[in-house]
Amino acid sequence: MAVLTRTHYLDESRRLDDLRRLADLAETGAAQVVLVEGSAGAGKTALVNEFLTGHAGGWRTMRARCGQLEQDKPLSTVRQLFEPATPVAGRQALRGGLPTAYTVHHRLHHQLAELARQQPVILVVDDMHLADDESLRWLDYTGRRLDGLPVLLLLTRRPSQRGEHAVVLAELAAHTAFTRVRLPPLSVNGVRRLAGTILDHPVDDRFVLACHTLCRGNPQLVRALLERLATATPVHHLEEVFRPVLLDTLLARLHRQPRQLAAVAAALAVLPEHSDRDLVAEVAMADAPGIEHALEQLADIGLLHPDDPGRLSDPGLRDAIRASLSPDERGAQHTRTALALRRRGASHSDIAEQLLAAPTYGEKWVVCTLLQAAREHMAGGRAGTAARLLRRAMREPLDGEQRLNVPLALATAQIEAGSNTGGMHGLDEGMRLAATPHERGTVAARLAYSLHSARNPCGTAEALHNAINGLAGSDDEADRTLTLQLQTQLMFHGYWCSATAPDAAALADRISRTVPGRTHDEQQALAVAALCRAAALSASAEKTAAVIERQLTAGLHAAASGLPYFLCALTALGLSDRIDFAEHLLSWPLDTPRCLHSSLMEGLVSLVRADLARRTGDLAAARTAGRDAVRILRRADRQMLFSATAAAGLADTLMSMGQHEEAEALLREWRGDTVPGTQGWAALLVACGRLRHIQGDHAGALADLLACSNFVSWAPWANPAILNWRSMTVIAYAETGRSQAARRLAVQELALARSWGAATPVGAALRTLGNVTPGADGLRLLEESAAVLAGSPARLEHARTLVDLGTALAGQDQPEQARPHLRRGLDLAQECGALPLAEQAYAALVATGARPRRLRGTGLAALTPTEQRTAMEAARGCSNRDIAARLFVSQRAVEKALTSVYRKLGIAGRLQLPAAMESAPGH
DSSP: OEEEEOOOTTTOTTTTHHHHHHHHHHHTTOOEEEEEEOOTTSSHHHHHHHHHHHSOTTOEEEEEEOOGGGTTSTTHHHHHHHTTTSOGGGOGGGSOOSSOHHHHHHHHHHHHHHHHHHSOEEEEEETGGGSOHHHHHHHHHHHTTOTTSOEEEEEEEOSSOOSHHHHHHHHHHHHSOEEEEEOOOOOHHHHHHHHHHHOSSOOOHHHHHHHHHHHTTOHHHHHHHHHHHHHSOOOSOHHHHHHHHHHHHHHHHHHTSOHHHHHHHHHHHHSOTTOOHHHHHHHHTOOHHHHHHHHHHHHHTTOEETTEEEEESSHHHHHHHHHHSOHHHHHHHHHHHHHHHHHTTOOHHHHHHHHHTSOOOOOHHHHHHHHHHHHHHHHTTOHHHHHHHHHHHTTSOOOTTHHHHHHHHHHHHHHHTTOHHHHHHHHHHHHHHOOSHHHHHHHHHHHHHHHHHTTOHHHHHHHHHHHHHHHTTOOOHHHHHHHHHHHHHHHHHHTTBTTTHHHHHHHHHHHHHHOOOOSHHHHHHHHHHHHHHHHTTSSOHHHHHHHHHHHHHHTOOOOGGGHHHHHHHHHHHHHTTOHHHHHHHHTSOOOGGGSTTHHHHHHHHHHHHHHHHHHHTOHHHHHHHHHHHHHHHHHHOTTOSHHHHHHHHHHHHHHHTTOHHHHHHHHHHHHTTSOTTBHHHHHHHHHHHHHHHHTTOHHHHHHHHHHHHHHHTTTTOOOTTTOOHHHHHHHHHHHTTOHHHHHHHHHHHHHHHHHHOOHHHHHHHHHHHHHTSOHHHHHHHHHHHHHHHHTSSOHHHHHHHHHHHHHHHHHTTOHHHHHHHHHHHHHHHHHHTOHHHHHHHHHHHHHTTOOOOOOOOSSGGGOOHHHHHHHHHHHTTOOHHHHHHHHTOOHHHHHHHHHHHHHHHTOSSGGGHHHHTTTSTTO
C-alpha cells in the first residue's frame, strides 16, 4: 500500500499528478484503488472534481455520493453507480428478488467487467464512510476481482472513522493495488494563493497568518471567510467575520445530517456542558449505541470539541443550534431536558434554566422549581435572573399559596434588580390578589424591605400601617403574631427616616410596655424597640442594655429571618458601651446566605462591625469593615439609607487616620445621591462638616452642621451616642467666634449624654464643654472627661481628651502636669492608628520641653509593649488561645493586638509575622 501525503492541492502545481499516474496504470489493465482522505472541508470532493474534469476523455465515469439518509437502504450507493450506465434490462440485479446477496454481487461485478471491456471505467464513491453496508460488501467483493480490468476505483472519506467501511478498506489495502492520498490542511502559502484568487486587493503576511490560524488551514473555512470578506464592509477584527462564517459552515454540515444526529446536537445545545452521555441519549431519545455513533459523526463534521467529545466545539454553536430549531421543536427539547434533569435530581437552577425556554407545562412542580431557583439567585445577589424565572412562573397556573408567593417574589426581585416601578406594581397586584386582611398583611410584610429599597420609606410605613389596621381587633393567634411582625418592621424601617422615626419611637414605647418577650417574635420586637427608645432617650443606657441582654438570654439569636433585629440589638449594646459583649455576639456564625435579602444583610453585618470597631478606637478594623460595608451596600442598598450611614462612618474613620483625600472623595460621591431627611444623610452632613473643619473652612463646616441640626433636632435621635453633630457644631461655633452659642450647645449635649448615661458620650460631651470653657473650670471638665473615659471602651475618645487636657495644661504654664497626659494620649493615639492626633500630641509634648521618642507610625518601633509580646508569641506559632492564656488577656484582645501589629508592620497576616519580627529585640 502506497501512502501519499501531499501539500494541499491549492499549494502545488503537481497536485493532480499522482492521480493521473495511477489512472494511466489502470488504463493498461492494472486496476487501481485510490483512497483520498481528509477532514470535513479539506477539499476531497474538489480534488476529485478537478481530476475528473481533466481526465474525462476516453473514460466512463460512474459516481456515487453517499449520505446519512440512505445508510439504511441496501445497495443505495451501488444504485447510484450503475443505474445511469446500465441498460434497463440489466437492472434486475439492483431490484432484489434474487436468491442471495452473493448472486447480486457477482452479477454487478459481471456488469462492471463488461463495461470496462468496452471502455476504461472510473468508479468514484464520495464519503464512503456513509455508504450502506451492502454496497460496502460489494466494493469488497469486486475490489478483489479487479485484476486485469481497466478500472480506477476512487474513494473518499474522513479520517479516524470506524465501522464496516474501515474493514473493507483494510481488505482492499491487503489484496489490491491500493494507494492512500492524505490531504493535510492548507499551508500559509496556500492561504495566500487562495486569497489572491478571491480578494481584489493585495494582502500582507499578518492578514494571511491570521486567516490561517483562525481557520486552522481548513480550505472550506478559508474560502468561506475570504468570500465573506470580499463582500463585507471594512472590519477591524477578523474574528468579527470569522465567527459567523464558522457557525454557518458548521450548521450547514449539521443540516445535511439525518434527523437523529440533529436531535443529538440539539440535546447538547440545551443541556448543561459536560452532561453525561446517558442524559444526552435520554433528551435526544436515542439508545446507548446510537448516541455513541452520533457523537462520532458530530465530531467528524467538526461540531464537537476535539479534546472533549461531549462538548460543542464553539460556544456560539449552542445559541446557533437552538435558534435553528422551530419554536415548537425548541420548546419540546427544553421540556424533555427539564424532565430528564428533574428525574436525575439536578439542581433547581439547572432545571429552571430549561423551564425558561419551555412552554407552559401546567404542573405544580414547575412553579415550585422556578420559585426555589429564584430564591437561590436572590441569595446570590442575582436579582435580574430571579425576576426572569419568576416571570416565567407567572405563565403557569397558580394555586394555593403560589397565588400570592409568586407575584410577591417577583415584585421583590424586580425592586432588587432596580425596577422600582415593577416592584410597586407587584405590591398593588399582591394587594389585589389578597383575599383577607391576613393575606394583605403578609403582602406588606414581604414587600417592606423592597419598598424600603425603592427609596420610599414613607410608602413602607403607610403600607405597614394599613396592614396593621386591617388586622386590628382580630382574636386569631396567627393574626396577632403577624401584627407583631408588622409592628417590628414598622419600627425597624421607621427608625432610619426623620419623617417616620417619631411614629416608630411612639410604637417602641408601647411595645416595651405591653410585650412580655416570651416568643421569638416578641424578643425581636423588643430588641428593635430598645434601639428606637435609645435613640429617642426614652430609656437609659443601663436599662437598654438590660433589655437587650434579657432578650438574648431568652433566646434572641442571629437566625436568617431575624438577623436585622439581632443587629439592632448589637447596635443598641454599642450605644450603651457594652461593646465587648456586642463584638462577642457578632463573632457567632451569622446565617446571611439564607436571608431573603442576603446581600443587604451581609452589608449590615459589616456596617455594625465597623461601628463597633470605630467606637473602641480600632481604626484599622473599622476601616476594613467600613470598606466592606460600603462595597456591599453600594449594590444591595440602592436607596442609600444604610449605605449612606456606612459611607459616613468610613469617612469619619479615614479622617481619624489622616487619610483626608480618600475621605473627601468618598463624601463627594455619596452626598449628592442620598435621600435627604434620613439618618444616613445626617451622618454624611456631620462628616462633611468635620472634613471642612480639617481643611480650615470653618464657615462651610458650620453650614453643613446647621443643615443637619435643622431636622435632627425634631427627629427622635436626641441621643448624642448616635450622631455627634452637637460636638462638631460647638467646635464650628467656637472657630467662627460664636462662643456663647458654642457653650449653650455644649451644655445641652452634656445634659443629653448624662440622661443616656453611657461613659463614652458623657466623656466626649465633657471634653467638648471643657474646650469652650476658659480657665480652671475648663480644666476641671477636661479632667472629669479623662476620668470618665478611662473606664470606657472608647480608647480614641480617651486619647483625644488626654491630648486636649495636656494641651490646656501646657497653655496655662503647667508643662510638668501636661506631659503625662500627652504621653499617654500619644500612646493611645498610635495604638488606635490615629496619626493626626498622634502628631498633635507629639508636637504638644515637644513644646513642653519634653524629648519624646520619635513618633511611631509603622515598623517594629511603632509596636506597643503589649503588641510586641503578642507578636512574638504569634511568630513562635502560638494560637490566639495560647497567647491569651500566657498574657492573661482575652482572645478578643489578642485579635485586636495582632490586627494593629499587621497594620504597623505592613503585612497581610500571621504567615508573614516571623520574618517581620526577626529584627525585634530578644528574638
